[in-house]
Amino acid sequence: MIPLPQDFDLNEWAVIGFFLFSAFIAWRLPKRFRLSLIIPLLLFCLATARTFDRMLAGPFLHDLYDIMDWNKLDAGDLMTYVMFAPAGYLFVYLYDRWEVKGLAVPAYILCWSLLSTGIEWLLHLAGVFEYKAWKIEHSFAVYICVQPLTLWLFHVLKPEKRVSSSTS
Numbered sequence: 001m002i003p004l005p006q007d008f009d010l011n012e013w014a015v016i017g018f019f020l021f022s023a024f025i026a027w028r029l030p031k032r033f034r035l036s037l038i039i040p041l042l043l044f045c046l047a048t049a050r051t052f053d054r055m056l057a058g059p060f061l062h063d064l065y066d067i068m069d070w071n072k073l074d075a076g077d078l079m080t081y082v083m084f085a086p087a088g089y090l091f092v093y094l095y096d097r098w099e100v101k102g103l104a105v106p107a108y109i110l111c112w113s114l115l116s117t118g119i120e121w122l123l124h125l126a127g128v129f130e131y132k133a134w135k136i137e138h139s140f141a142v143y144i145c146v147q148p149l150t151l152w153l154f155h156v157l158k159p160e161k162r163v164s165s166s167t168s
Helices: 012-027 035-057 075-097 105-127 136-157
Strands: 066-068 129-131
Touching: 012 075, 012 105, 035 066, 035 075, 035 136, 066 075, 075 105, 075 136, 105 129, 105 136
Parallel strands: none
Antiparallel strands: 066 129
């Protein structure tokens, strides 16, 4: 069984607050995608967060930072993975809604990577991420790599819009 956080303090509230804020925005947006696209997209965001954290913050590999109160997996850590899901949904939703194309795609990814890095920095200040040998610039590099993968998955899963032709 996964233990509860040692202390329920600012870092847990910050994660819950960010999750609720981004999930509320995502929930209030007009429905744009089928569930068969949303579920894999959300799972991808969760899995990506967990995979990178396991590689970079896990005590068995690099241990570059800690998540929440200590370097062992607890329910607080799971909350941090879940908070990436609605943010990833918003990333894809706006990309599709604004019909980002061509040279605007790298600019869109750059802007979201900067925004994501800024949000992570605020979460770091709240004690969610405790950096050891990690620097915030490294997070920007991770976002710049993961976000194109998220868009790739979106394009793989999203059906092409078909133009219906009428014959008269």
